[in-house]
Amino acid sequence: MPVSAPQFPSGVSLRHSGDAMGSQVVIEITGSPEHLEHAQRRLIELEQRWSRFRPSSDITRCNTTRGLPVTVHADTRTLVRHGIQAWKLTGGRCDPSVVDAMIANGYDRSFAEIGTATAPPMHQVARGCGDIVVDDAMESITMPHDVGFDPGAIGKGLAADILVEEVLAAGADGVFVSLGGDIRCGGSSPGGDGWRIPIVEPSLGAGALGTLRVSEGAVTTSTDRRRRWTQDGRTVHHIVDPATGRNAVSAATLVTVIAADGWWAEAVATELYLATPGEWERIVTEHRVAAFIVDHDGRHHLVGPIQDYLS
Numbered sequence: 136m137p138v139s140a141p142q143f144p145s146g147v148s149l150r151h152s153g154d155a156m157g158s159q160v161v162i163e164i165t166g167s168p169e170h171l172e173h174a175q176r177r178l179i180e181l182e183q184r185w186s187r188f189r190p191s192s193d194i195t196r197c198n199t200t201r202g203l204p205v206t207v208h209a210d211t212r213t214l215v216r217h218g219i220q221a222w223k224l225t226g227g228r229c230d231p232s233v234v235d236a237m238i239a240n241g242y243d244r245s246f247a248e249i250g251t252a253t254a255p256p257m258h259q260v261a262r263g264c265g266d267i268v269v270d271d272a273m274e275s276i277t278m279p280h281d282v283g284f285d286p287g288a289i290g291k292g293l294a295a296d297i298l299v300e301e302v303l304a305a306g307a308d309g310v311f312v313s314l315g316g317d318i319r320c321g322g323s324s325p326g327g328d329g330w331r332i333p334i335v336e337p338s339l340g341a342g343a344l345g346t347l348r349v350s351e352g353a354v355t356t357s358t359d360r361r362r363r364w365t366q367d368g369r370t371v372h373h374i375v376d377p378a379t380g381r382n383a384v385s386a387a388t389l390v391t392v393i394a395a396d397g398w399w400a401e402a403v404a405t406e407l408y409l410a411t412p413g414e415w416e417r418i419v420t421e422h423r424v425a426a427f428i429v430d431h432d433g434r435h436h437l438v439g440p441i442q443d444y445l446s
Contacts, residue, residue: 148325151175156182156291158315162298165323166307173305174298174312181294184211185286187234197276198234198283204268204275210297212269215276218289221402222264224422228409229402230377232262234285237375263377288317288405292355292397295319318354319397331446334391334427344389344435345427348446353397357404358389376409386412389429393444400424412436 193211309322394400419439
């Protein structure tokens with residue numbers, strides 16, 4: 136991904152917390168105030184370009200002008216290109232084209248505004264990302280007539296990747312970014328022995344399920360216990376099965392993935408959530424990640440080299 140950050144001196148530990156992309160944000164930087172300002176500014180830019188709830192965003196314009204090329208920023212072309220790649224590499228299980236299905240299931244506004252959706256869902260099978268055209272020469276994206284794009288979790292993971300890579304390139308010693316639990320970290324950690332990241336799922340009991348120690352990379356958790364609302368008298372959640380357009384039904388209730396990049400951790404977490412338990416080991420091995428999975432009976436499954444990270 137492009138790196139365009141200026142160079143700043145480093146050495147001071149700084150922290151920012153707030154809200155962005157519909158999630159709680161934490162940014163920790165060992166660097167200068169300018170490093171933190173750069174990260175905050177870039178996060179605002181990415182949300183303005185990527186949010187499907189902003190009428191003027193690149194993604195909204197692409198979704199409302201289907202069939203025609205739309206001029207967009209390079210950041211947005213990078214996002215959509217990563218979404219297409221995630222769709223291909225996960226066999227269609229991580230599919231940003233589920234946006235119409237999500238809207239039909241009631242997720243038609245920011246999560247904080249949903250409350251209760253009264254209309255019954257109209258199930259929309261995802262069309263896939265194969266016909267989306269990303270044209271760097273024309274600086275444009277063309278969505279097919281029957282395909283939309285939802286940045287979703289891949290957008291948060293990629294945003295965390297961009298912030299960490301740009302701030303490190305600008306000279307910061309260490310960076311930690313959490314966007315609603317999509318975590319990317321790099322450089323020197325406090326104490327120099329790795330970034331410590333708890334696996335937390337309050338609905339499954341008090342405290343952390345475990346603590347991960349990561350020197351550099353990404354950690355993301357996908358769960359059906361959060362982002363839930365009521366539609367037509369039933370509780371629904373934000374994870375949609377692209378093959379049916381309905382709420383995904385899974386053997387897992389929580390999937391935590393460790394990978395090199397945030398966008399890829401998100402893609403694999405979605406694939407694992409939609410997969411059967413018999414597929415978990417194969418998926419983790421093929422994608423060279425590690426995973427911690429909790430099933431609906433509360434059992435913990437350590438898949439791949441996850442024990443190398445648990446402390």
